[in-house]
Amino acid sequence: MRPDPSSPELADDVQVSPEKKNNLFLVIVASSVGTLIEWYDLLLAVIMANVLSMQLFPEGGNNFVETLGIVATTYLIRPFGSLLFGNFGDKVGRKYTFLVSLLLMGGATFLIGCIPTFAQAGWVSPILFLILRLMQGLAISGEYSGAIIYVAEHSPEHKRGFYTGFIQTTSSFALILGLTVVLITKGLMSEESFNAFGWRIPFLFSAILVIASYYIRRRLHESPVFAKLKSEGKTSKSPVKETFKTKKNIGLILSAVFGGNAAQSAIMQVNQIITLFFLQRIVKLPDSTALLIMAAGILLASPFFQICGAISDRIGRKKVMLPGMILGLIVIPVMFYLFLELGNPQRLNATQYIDTQTTVIFIGLVFMLTISGTMVYGPMGAFLMEMFPTQIRYTSMGFVYNVGNGAIGGSTPVITELIKSSVVIGFALSSFVGLAYPLALILIGIIVNILYVPETYKNKLTD
Numbered sequence: 001m002r003p004d005p006s007s008p009e010l011a012d013d014v015q016v017s018p019e020k021k022n023n024l025f026l027v028i029v030a031s032s033v034g035t036l037i038e039w040y041d042l043l044l045a046v047i048m049a050n051v052l053s054m055q056l057f058p059e060g061g062n063n064f065v066e067t068l069g070i071v072a073t074t075y076l077i078r079p080f081g082s083l084l085f086g087n088f089g090d091k092v093g094r095k096y097t098f099l100v101s102l103l104l105m106g107g108a109t110f111l112i113g114c115i116p117t118f119a120q121a122g123w124v125s126p127i128l129f130l131i132l133r134l135m136q137g138l139a140i141s142g143e144y145s146g147a148i149i150y151v152a153e154h155s156p157e158h159k160r161g162f163y164t165g166f167i168q169t170t171s172s173f174a175l176i177l178g179l180t181v182v183l184i185t186k187g188l189m190s191e192e193s194f195n196a197f198g199w200r201i202p203f204l205f206s207a208i209l210v211i212a213s214y215y216i217r218r219r220l221h222e223s224p225v226f227a228k229l230k231s232e233g234k235t236s237k238s239p240v241k242e243t244f245k246t247k248k249n250i251g252l253i254l255s256a257v258f259g260g261n262a263a264q265s266a267i268m269q270v271n272q273i274i275t276l277f278f279l280q281r282i283v284k285l286p287d288s289t290a291l292l293i294m295a296a297g298i299l300l301a302s303p304f305f306q307i308c309g310a311i312s313d314r315i316g317r318k319k320v321m322l323p324g325m326i327l328g329l330i331v332i333p334v335m336f337y338l339f340l341e342l343g344n345p346q347r348l349n350a351t352q353y354i355d356t357q358t359t360v361i362f363i364g365l366v367f368m369l370t371i372s373g374t375m376v377y378g379p380m381g382a383f384l385m386e387m388f389p390t391q392i393r394y395t396s397m398g399f400v401y402n403v404g405n406g407a408i409g410g411s412t413p414v415i416t417e418l419i420k421s422s423v424v425i426g427f428a429l430s431s432f433v434g435l436a437y438p439l440a441l442i443l444i445g446i447i448v449n450i451l452y453v454p455e456t457y458k459n460k461l462t463d
Contacts, residue, residue, distance in 0.1 A: 024163075027154045030220055031147040032166045034102050034213040038143045039174030041109035041206050042136055045071050046273050046413070047178045050280075051199045055117045056125040065421065068414040070130050074137035075410025078402035083240050085142025086395030090239035093222045093230070094153070094394065098146035099214065105139035106210030108132045113203030141406065145398035148381035153223035153461060158313055161457065164381040165309030171377075172298045172305070172370070175272050179291045181205060186287075225461055229390050239395040249396065252387050252454075257404040259453035260321050261384065263445025264376040265409020266438035267328040271369045272298070273413045274438070278336060279362075282431050283343035284352045293359060297366025304371055308378030316457045317383040322449050324375025329442045331372055335365040336432055379457075386456035412438050 045052060049071065053063035089097035112132050118125045147167050155163040181202045189198050221227075229235055236242050244250060272294075279290035312320040342361065344352045354362070388396035416434030423433050 024154055026216075027220065028151055028163060028166050030213070030216045031098075031151050032170055034098065034217055035143055035147045035167050036170035036174050036177070037206065037209045037213050038102065038105045038140050039171045040177050040209070041105050042074065042140050043171075043175050043178050043272070044109065044182075044202055044206075045074075045112065045133065047175075047182055047276070048199055048202070049277075051195055052129070054195065055199065056115065056129050058118055065414070065417050066126075068417055070126065070133055072411050072414040073130060074133045074140070075406040077134050077137040078141040078406030078410070079399060081138035081141030082145065082398035082402040082406075083395060084138070086145065086243075086392075086398040087239050089142070089146055089149075089394035089398075090236050090392055094146050094150045094226055095217070095220055095222050097394070098143050098150070099217055101139045101142035101146065102210060102214055102217065105136055105143065106206055106214075108135035108139065109203050109206040109210075113200040113206075137406070141398060141402045145385075145394055145401055149385050149393055149397065150223050152382060152385050153225040157460070159310070160382040160386070161309035161311075161313040161317070161379050162306055163309075164385075165306040165378050168309065168374075168377050168381055169302055169305040171268065172272070172302050172373075176295050176299055178202065179295050183288065183291055225390055228462075234391065236391040239392045242392045243396045243399060249388070249392075251452075253396065253400050253403075255448060255452045255454070256384055256387055256400045257408070258444055259448035260325070260376060260380065260445050261400060261404030262408040263325050263328075263442045263449075264321075264373070264380055265405040266412050266441040266445075267325070267332075267369070267373045267376060269409060269412035270328075270332055270435070270438050271366070271373050274416055274434075275335075275339075275366060275369070277413070277417075278339060278431075279343070283339050284348065284350065285343060285354065286351055289354065289359070293362045293366060297363045298370050300363075301367050301370035301374060304374035305378045308374050309382065312379035312382070312457060316455050317379040317386075318449060318453060318455050320379050321376045321383065322446065324372050325442050325446050325449065327375065328369065328372035329439060329446065331365075331369050332435060332439060332442075333432070335369055336435060338365060340431060383456055386459040386461070387454070390461060409438075409441060412441075 045067075049064060049067045053067040057063040057066055085097055085101060088100075109132075112129065115125055115128050115132070121128075144167070148164050151164050151167060152160045185198050185201045186194050222230075226235075242249075243253075276290060276294055279285045279293065280287060283290075285293075308320050308324070339362065340347075342358050343354055384397045384400055385393055387400075415437045418434075419437060420430070420434040
């Protein structure tokens with residue numbers, strides 16, 4: 001559904017002079033494309049963790065876990081980045097903040113494609129990888145919150161969930177884009193050539209996407225809600241201090257983190273990353289089959305980000321998010337059990353080839369977990385930004401999102417790998433023990449959401 005750029009109801013009836021008024025369609029396209037590119041950049045290292053562990057680390061040792069450890073630093077630094085970019089966004093504006101984040105992300109991703117291998121530079125290689133991943137973490141911490149707020153502050157009050165749903169879709173499409181670029185690159189050369197130099201191409205390709213997105217975003221004006229606040233001299237002088245100043249705001253932060261955001265991240269991390277690793281490393285499917293299953297299941301469910309966001313505009317955010325978490329709690333253990341039982345029932349350490357019927361079943365399982373993710377993530381952007389006042393919205397929402405989605409939920413892949421490698425358990429459960437962490441986050445999210453999380457969908461952005 002294409003938004004109406006002439007809607008008189010933009011951003012809770014905030015009036016903007018015609019020469020400064022953004023076209024709502026352009027706002028959504030520019031924000032969504034930029035966020036998609038940043039997620040693409042962030043997820044590439046996860047998609048290619050296997051080859052990076054071979055190229056940037058010495059032979060021997062548990063290089064895959066070490067690679068995931070560096071990937072996890074991207075998520076751990078995000079709360080600090082949210083305070084930096086949030087402070088800037090609440091003082092200077094939404095537009096310029098996510099322009100900076102876009103360029104920072106694009107530059108870091110391009111440079112990852114230029115890192116010398118361990119054979120060429122020794123320990124300089126993983127150190128450079130760590131530094132550039134930290135830069136990516138800082139960038140995404142400013143990008144997502146800014147894009148959500150920017151779109152929501154342009155949207156009609158009764159369609160905030162629907163329009164911000166376009167931003168929510170970007171993480172799934174970014175994964176599909178990353179998988180597609182990697183598959184095409186692999187298909188154009190031999191495996192030896194890909195491992196030698198072809199792995200750099202998807203990272204270098206990001207530069208083209210970033211430059212195009214930057215020029216689109218430069219055409220935008222500031223959001224009407226923030227522009228009005230700034231013209232009245234009511235912007236916060238110290239957004240970080242005000243974010244943690246009152247017990248009420250701290251309570252909102254904690255309820256948002258543990259009442260949905262960390263659980264949502266756990267579902268999405270399982271859906272987009274752990275499932276891929278499980279199919280490749282435990283079930284032993286060929287990379288092409290695993291990537292096909294992931295891409296098909298996620299793509300089929302992608303429209304539900306908008307659908308769930310739109311439903312939450314009508315009945316409330318909690319009434320959509322809570323059933324989504326419950327569905328995720330049920331689907332995850334069933335899905336991984338069926339993956340192994342149908343894909344590699346004898347637990348063989350050789351490549352497994354599955355028939356068409358099993359492939360369709362696996363796509364259906366990924367589809368179901370993606371639906372769970374859309375139910376929680378679809379309304380999540382609107383839900384988080386509706387909780388906080390305009391003066392400190394960028395900082396508060398950014399901190400919540402980057403603690404819950406970043407540090408806590410974003411660490412899911414590396415924590416599941418660490419649990420699998422360190423917890424001694426019976427053979428029958430050894431492949432599944434790592435799932436204890438995301439399932440615990442989801443269960444906590446359900447309990448906190450029921451007991452402590454307020455409904456937000458009728459909140460005015462200008463209150």
